Amino acid sequence: MPNLPMLPAKTEPTRPKQSRAALVSLESPVRRSLLGAAGGLATGIAWPGIASADSTAMLSALASGLRPVLPAGTLVDQSTRVSAHRLDQLVARNYPDFNVPAVLPAFDPARLGARYDVALHRLVAPFVIPETGESVTVSGLLALPVGAAGPLPVVSWQHGTVLTFDAVPSNMVKLADPAYVMSYPTDSSETLFNVQRFAGQGYAVIAADYVGKGPFRNGRSEAYAVKDVTVGTCLRILEAGFSTLRSMGIETGPLFLNGWSQGGLNSQWLTQALRRRKIAVAATSVSSPFNELTETMRFWSGAQTYPVPEGTASFPAAPNWLSLCMIVLLGSYELNYGLKGLMQHAVAPQFRDFAANFWRTYDMRFDPAQPFPSGSTLLVPRFFDTFTHETNSAFLRQMAHNSATYWHYDSPIRFHIGLADEGIHPTVARRALAAGGAQATEVTVAGGSHRVTFMASLYGEPRHLAGQTNALEWFNSLRRG
Secondary structure, three states: OOOOOOOOOOOOOOOOOOOOHHHHHHHOHHHHHHHEOOOOOOOOOOOOOEOOOOHHHHHHHHHOOOOOOOOOOOOEEEEEEEOHHHHHHHHHHHHHHHOOOOOOOOOOHHHHOOOOOEEEEEEEEEEEOOOOOOEEEEEEEEEEEOOEOOOEEEEEEEOOOOOOOOOOHHHHHHHHOOOOOOOOOOOOHHHHHHHHHOHHHOOEEEEEEOOOOOOOOOOOOOOOOOHHHHHHHHHHHHHHHHHHHHHHOOOEEEEEEEEEOHHHHHHHHHHHHHHHOOEOOOEEEEEOOOOOHHHHHHHHHOOOOOOOOOOOOOOOOOOOHHHHHHHHHHHHHHHHHOOOOHHHHHEOHHHHHHHHHHHHHOOOOOOOOOOOOOHHHHEOOOOOOOOOOHHHHHHHHHHHHOOOOOOOOOOOEEEEEEOOOOOOOHHHHOHHHHHHOOOEEEEEEOOOOHHHHHHHHHHOOOOOOOOOOOHHHHHHHHHHO
16 A cells, blocks of 8 residues: 655665576575574464475465466575564664554564574466466565574465555565665565564565566556456465475475455465365464455445444544555456456546556556546446446456355454554454354454554554454464464
């Protein structure tokens, strides 16, 4: 979501970017001993399904239904190493922009700092988009704690909405330049937080760059909230990550999932896809997830309102950036589901040129002399209440089909819900709790905006999380059994 860029910072030297030829050393015994595996906690719990430690079965299950067949071995084209101190510096510079309003205390590296340096690897793999049959190249990030011991627990991180083409997890390999400073929207600050929090504490982190974003985009637009291509991309990058770990000789422990906003929706879809493949999921953490796309779109457009959450005095008004998310959603469904003319038929006439230009360019330099659409003015009148066009009707049916809400979870999943989340009303997020079964639980964040809810899930204390622990501490407790 829109945010202020970081200020330049002094950073420590780090390793230069490696060529593909240099990556042969990734499989060397010396590097294996350096990277080791994580963190010393035994996994005394048996989760149902194929465990990530069974690498052959795991890779086979991940690959099921994906095309083309992935070549075996290390699927990395760039690597670098970042010190724990540098990660903490970068987090300290990004943290205030995400802690708005200041619900959480300031970042304290003495208490929240990384314990390990982190090796960053850009994953690259071929992929065929299920909805369109296109052959594309997808990328992602594999982040590994340097010098940790024991089987590495794995976190699959699904990032949130990014209104640029390039702010993706794999951009973190740019830290090979010792002078490079991560900044939003150029980089994925939310991925930085996950890498510092999880990889910096002994977890492997695997994160996909979604189709239509990142270094191999090749001019293609994205697939925002398009289910099969999103799930397939995440599975393919997980497969590439586990294949690379196996080729490095690194053992893996339990698999955890984490996602925020759009990534919360993606994490629910991914959890469901992994369980259909009989792959064990130790636990899933989602923050501000778009569970029910149709209801979310109605909320964004003002067609659906809800009472002020219980225990709060007010709820924030819908921000204007929600209309930009709606444009990206419409463009993604038109492109990936073949809903020809959807943008033309769904968007109000006075905003059609605006919507078409933003979908094509993601140019945030808006003309202040021209009207800017809000969520309530973007769509044609009565879009959700009556027939407006066959293409619009098909769009609504497809969104309903892609719901993540009505699923029974057989492993723990926590829904972090902000009581002042301008992007997702608690009522919408709670639909999945009602349907998810006893393993689905709620963690509320009092005063939590969209970003604060996410940050609290990573860095919050029980006093911020209705008495619960943050995701790292929760995952650690599950590993201890």
